[in-house]
Amino acid sequence: MNANQQLKKIAVIAHTSNDYKNRKSRFAQAIERFFYRHKNKLIIIHLSMFIFFMMMMVIPLFTSLPDESSTIWNNLRLLSTFLFWGIWFPLVFASVIFAGRIWCGVLCPMGAASEWANKIGFKRPIPAWLKWEGTPILSFLLVTILGQTLDVRDQNSAMLEIFGGTLILALLIGLLFGRHKRAWCRHACPIGLLLGVFSRLGMVQLAAKIPHAGGDRYAERGTCPTMIDINHKAESRHCIQCFRCVKPTSPGGLFVRFRKPGSEITDIRTHNANIAEVWFMFLGTGVALGGFLWLILPQYQTLRQLVGNWFINHGWYWIGNAGPSWLMSVHPAQNQTYNWLDFIMIIGFMLLCMLFSTIVLATMNAVSSWLAGKFNGDKTFKLRFVELGYQFAPIAMISIIIGLGDQLFQQLKIAGISTSSLEYTKITLFAASIAWSILLGYHILKKQNVSKKGRLIALIPGVLGSVVIAAAWWPAIFGVHFSMLEYYRTHLTVMS
Numbered sequence: 001m002n003a004n005q006q007l008k009k010i011a012v013i014a015h016t017s018n019d020y021k022n023r024k025s026r027f028a029q030a031i032e033r034f035f036y037r038h039k040n041k042l043i044i045i046h047l048s049m050f051i052f053f054m055m056m057m058v059i060p061l062f063t064s065l066p067d068e069s070s071t072i073w074n075n076l077r078l079l080s081t082f083l084f085w086g087i088w089f090p091l092v093f094a095s096v097i098f099a100g101r102i103w104c105g106v107l108c109p110m111g112a113a114s115e116w117a118n119k120i121g122f123k124r125p126i127p128a129w130l131k132w133e134g135t136p137i138l139s140f141l142l143v144t145i146l147g148q149t150l151d152v153r154d155q156n157s158a159m160l161e162i163f164g165g166t167l168i169l170a171l172l173i174g175l176l177f178g179r180h181k182r183a184w185c186r187h188a189c190p191i192g193l194l195l196g197v198f199s200r201l202g203m204v205q206l207a208a209k210i211p212h213a214g215g216d217r218y219a220e221r222g223t224c225p226t227m228i229d230i231n232h233k234a235e236s237r238h239c240i241q242c243f244r245c246v247k248p249t250s251p252g253g254l255f256v257r258f259r260k261p262g263s264e265i266t267d268i269r270t271h272n273a274n275i276a277e278v279w280f281m282f283l284g285t286g287v288a289l290g291g292f293l294w295l296i297l298p299q300y301q302t303l304r305q306l307v308g309n310w311f312i313n314h315g316w317y318w319i320g321n322a323g324p325s326w327l328m329s330v331h332p333a334q335n336q337t338y339n340w341l342d343f344i345m346i347i348g349f350m351l352l353c354m355l356f357s358t359i360v361l362a363t364m365n366a367v368s369s370w371l372a373g374k375f376n377g378d379k380t381f382k383l384r385f386v387e388l389g390y391q392f393a394p395i396a397m398i399s400i401i402i403g404l405g406d407q408l409f410q411q412l413k414i415a416g417i418s419t420s421s422l423e424y425t426k427i428t429l430f431a432a433s434i435a436w437s438i439l440l441g442y443h444i445l446k447k448q449n450v451s452k453k454g455r456l457i458a459l460i461p462g463v464l465g466s467v468v469i470a471a472a473w474w475p476a477i478f479g480v481h482f483s484m485l486e487y488y489r490t491h492l493t494v495m496s
């Protein structure tokens with residue numbers, strides 16, 4: 001068979017592949033054509049984004065500090081933190097539902113810079129420590145915790161340190177490892193894993209025109225910058241939607257497919273379920289929760305007082321000294337200086353919350369998996385545990401968006417939207433995410449062949465897990481109820 005005949009044969013297989021044949025959406029085809037036609041212009045977008053991000057991080061440092069009368073319209077420091085935390089962060093997360101990881105493939109300047117560095121770099125093999133599934137989890141935890149001790153949501157210098165530091169690491173990893181790849185994006189980016197997990201909920205997927213059986217494979221050779229073997233692609237997680245493998249007229253490669261949101265999770269057993277992702281959801285939800293609760297819970301202040309007294313009583317006065325400004329927030333001009341006690345307490349509290357959420361979610365998930373087994377659920381306990389872990393994806397995602405998007409809600413409030421309307425919006429989003437988590441859990445159990453009655457019973461621990469996490473987020477998202485604070489103050493007064 002000559003090359004032409006082979007090509008024809010491939011084309012026939014491709015056009016009879018069910019998934020590909022069922023592609024009806026003209027919109028999807030238009031998207032493919034658009035990205036294919038303009039792929040050479042991506043560099044302009046990356047460069048513009050790079051310049052814009054650098055400007056928003058560096059220029060505010062040379063402008064005046066905000067005062068009582070400052071707003072985002074007359075103070076560049078406030079505008080910069082609002083753009084990062086009020087617009088960029090919630091939008092990037094929400095966008096994975098509607099457009100997958102389009103941020104990564106089309107807009108992110110950090111991933112593009114890492115790949116550019118790779119082009120001129122040493123191209124050494126990617127080491128095992130970088131490929132380890134725990135590396136992006138550690139990266140996320142470190143950045144989230146450092147973000148709190150530096151007060152990254154309010155301090156522009158902290159933003160520069162966190163984003164600038166991760167940019168330097170992305171460049172370094174790009175310079176050293178991989179051959180025309182983005183080892184940083186696949187293995188180490190603190191945001192990449194988060195976007196990857198939540199992209200599984202999304203309604204857009206790039207699927208193989210000629211799918212090969214056997215599930216996902218890691219491929220250091222080939223077109224894909226994130227090491228996906230495109231014909232074996234089964235999961236959305238690592239696909240940054242760079243559209244390099246999409247050529248509308250070709251019989252091979254990937255095509256744009258719209259799907260029901262959450263369908264990858266309900267059918268997670270054919271989409272490369274991964275235990276590291278499940279632990280990440282449990283750990284990440286807790287650490288993000290801790291990052292908000294320490295700011296608002298009066299109990300945290302009491303605990304801080306007690307721990308501080310303990311150190312002082314033992315003659316360890318250094319605990320009251322300010323630490324280095326690259327490790328904690330030291331801004332005397334803004335009346336904000338953390339000392340070693342703050343540093344230890346913030347980290348300790350966040351780790352405690354992480355432990356709490358992990359224990360709650362893992363226990364509930366384990367009970368669900370055990371119950372599923374009792375009602376004819378197939379596979380082993382471990383596999384059922386991994387699959388059912390994904391039921392918590394929507395609640396984890398919404399809580400992080402609402403929590404981190406607090407700046408957006410604050411600005412909407414300033415713009416005149418009433419507090420109660422904003423709270424109803426948050427409650428609705430939160431309730432919808434719990435309902436979605438329950439629905440996903442139900443369908444995952446169905447795929448595990450659990451009987452109808454069994455599904456309803458095995459769902460209960462999962463629902464309890466979601467409710468406990470929602471309850472824990474309550475004060476972080478809606479603020480501590482005034483009467484509770486009042487009660488607490490009265491209680492302290494009585495005690496003293």
Ligand code: SF4
Pocket residue numbers: 103104105108109110111112170184185186189190191192193240
């Ligand atoms: S994985 Fe991280 S660095 Fe890479 S493109 Fe996505 S957000 Fe940017």
Ligand code: SF4
Pocket residue numbers: 206223224225226228230233238239240241242243244245246254
């Ligand atoms: S699978 Fe295709 S679109 Fe996705 S990251 Fe790889 S090359 Fe880019």
